[in-house]
Amino acid sequence: MQLSERKEKILAAIIEWYIATGEPVGSKTLLEFSRIPVSSATVRNEMAELSRLGFIEQPHTSAGRIPSQMGYRYYVDKLMNRYELPINEKRLIEARLSDAGGEPQQILEQAGQVLAELTNCAVVSTTPTDENAVIRRVELVPLGTHTAMMVMLSSSGILKSRVCRTDSELTLELIETFYNIVSKHFIGKSASEVSIALIQTLALSLGSKSLAISPLLVTLSDLAQLTEQTQLLLQGQSNLLHHNDYPNAYEIMEFLRRGEPLTNLFAGHKAENNTNVLIGKENFYRELQDSSLIYSHYSVGGKDSGALGLIGPTRIDYARLIPSLKYLTEIVGKIMSDTLED
Amino acid sequence: MQLSERKEKILAAIIEWYIATGEPVGSKTLLEFSRIPVSSATVRNEMAELSRLGFIEQPHTSAGRIPSQMGYRYYVDKLMNRYELPINEKRLIEARLSDAGGEPQQILEQAGQVLAELTNCAVVSTTPTDENAVIRRVELVPLGTHTAMMVMLSSSGILKSRVCRTDSELTLELIETFYNIVSKHFIGKSASEVSIALIQTLALSLGSKSLAISPLLVTLSDLAQLTEQTQLLLQGQSNLLHHNDYPNAYEIMEFLRRGEPLTNLFAGHKAENNTNVLIGKENFYRELQDSSLIYSHYSVGGKDSGALGLIGPTRIDYARLIPSLKYLTEIVGKIMSDTLED
DNA sequence: TTTAGCACTCTCATCATTAGAGTGCTAACT
């Protein structure tokens, strides 16, 4: 649907004022701050029309208008001028991310922190995944006679570690055997190929050493699984309490904590490279249907790998947040790619 | 101050009822649920006395009584029968912690999760520190021609890693030089000895290689610092929103996020091995003065290393939470010690 | 020392009233 230019101006004014103040906007108020050269009666007529079309609604008869979900949607799609992020904000983001220290998780944590401060929203992000990632390196660092720390590094830069206890003593020989198995059967394989079945077969084929080495192999498989799993990071949850017309903060926090649904959501829409905006009921999950979710995928080495998302009330400053998120996502991808390639 | 037995009974009844229901307790209500064989008038007299002494107070004239801070304190110190944790809850805790997977941070995360579920409080915990910890191992895992991941393991089991970029190519020779320096100057030293000054001196002494190796040494020093730093973990923050007579959840969440004050608090009281309870204004920090903080130190290898703490409203089920926290702390210490020694 | 009884206080919910904001409609104006 296409609105007349004047209707668009009025709609944009309503939305921007409402986002800024949280108050429903009346016809007179609107004239005060927006430079629309008509009388309040005309505005009223236009507003009535916009109401009929479903772009704005009234909390009650004697109140002003507030944007409907459809209104926000129109605004985001057509009206909002996605302003270029000011250079100093860009610099700020770059500066804050430059000292994050290499590992994807650290970069994301830093990015999330910045984003939470910048936007006053809750921030979610997923660690990079890469179906084609393979196990790049496995290290076994002995800690004592019966314990060792196993470290696994994937080709996509994910590092995971776990402490492993063995029943029998961790001899040099045992460790060597382990390394042999690893380099023969696992290095260069994808994590998903490290199945329990394979582990068992291998263990059995070792005969007498089987018992001694199997705890190591089990840990290996645990690690492989961990490496493969997307992790969800949450930050700025307390920002949800800022917004006072937003009573269900608890519910949302619990939803975010569950993690899994969001991970799926991000994975599902991986194709679109653009920033996505889901407003209110557009969200599949009930818990988010009073909120807006804005998310954007970052790409490492040219492939979409993970996403950063913002969650806040539907009454949120889309025009400001979207460019910030977009730019930050870009930088995150760039930094991760830098580290990985060479 | 010592109260008469009957006063103690009444005080305990008021506190327990108030903790359970959140409602101020009147003299009649009290008779209904507690088996105190006197009339409401007598209870009223006793209550008046308890009010005068400062153990209970009235929100307003026509309301019942609620415990004062002093009342809670008396209850925690003398009345509350610290009941032994039921065996099945013990088992539950043990089961949930057994598969946490070795690293201190993972153990604490798991413990915090359990505690948050069990207590409905926000949970804070600090990673183990050990002034006598030394650098046990440093590994450099090449990722590309100019990047590597450096991993540092301390004798107290802390593992930290960072990605490091070098300006010149990471040759095998360079790596070997690095390992030589590390084993000669750093292994077995405490992290605090890795000063910038030392790094600079070392770099200079290398002459031509100086420039190539200094990024590695800088990363090493970063890692040493990280290893030494106590980290604060937060969990169950959303639990703060559960309690409805507790409006300042946001303030507390922000306070917790800042982290540092709590780290200091825990470090400051390290001497006492017992569980500590700080009620309301007993807390030094303003942000906590409407809350209660219960914390307990875990010890790894016989030395106090870190702490777990619970934060909730002053109206909290002390009698149940304290034993839970205590037991969990014990187990955490035990598991960490297991991993470390051998 | 305990208890019954009673006057007193204060909160909270309910209801009526009112000021104010904002609308939609009509009729006049450009």
Added chain:
DNA sequence: AGTTAGCACTCTAATGATGAGAGTGCTAAA
């Protein structure tokens, strides 16, 4: 035909009055 002034109408939110109910403290009797 589009715009505007004016006005009746509607609904909210604030205010104040009223009354029921809960709980107390005190007194006098047991």
